[in-house]
Amino acid sequence: MNKISIIKASPQSLVGGQLNQMALEYMAYSLAGTKDTSIIEKTFNKLWRSKRNRFSHEYAYEAKMQNKTLGMIMCYPTTLMNKLALPTFTQLFELRNWSLIKYNLQHWKEFYSMVTLKEAKNDESHIGTLATLPESRGLGVGTQLIQFAEEQAVIQGFSKSSLTVKRENLLAIKLYERLGYQRVGEINKPSLSLYRMSKILV
Structure with missing residues (x-):
């Protein structure tokens, strides 16, 4: 059986931006300022290749098998x-200009939810996005990626790992609970409903 390896992400990855989009789902609309899938794709690919933003390859790890990224x-x-x-919003504005502002004025509830979102506490290492490609399902890729992120958190001196998950994503919630994450709060905002989950690492 081929072994899955987890490595530091590359800015040249062909699916990094796509995986961020998959993880964000409908939240990607507000960030890109459009529902046009081709524009969203271009925007997240550029963020992935850039530095100093929340969706940059700098802060990501890829699960690979035979040189193919699975998650x-x-x-x-x-x-x-x-x-x-702030750097993320600045880069988004540079990429999308006034289209970003126009979209968010028209969909102000989505925008309000995004900018007021408090995902984690300061003493935690946070999993910002997690996604696996459909062809990797059943290989345990998500589990391995989460465990790797936890190892990185411990190396950096953190005793807690956290993440947020959409309340309707029952499969993901089941996975996180199986890995030891507990629901520690809810985030209920216009157009956005999440559970906050946390795990004690050491």
């Missing part, structure tokens, strides 16, 4: 994630 996880200290909020 991706993005993880960072909460304090770093919060510091990346």
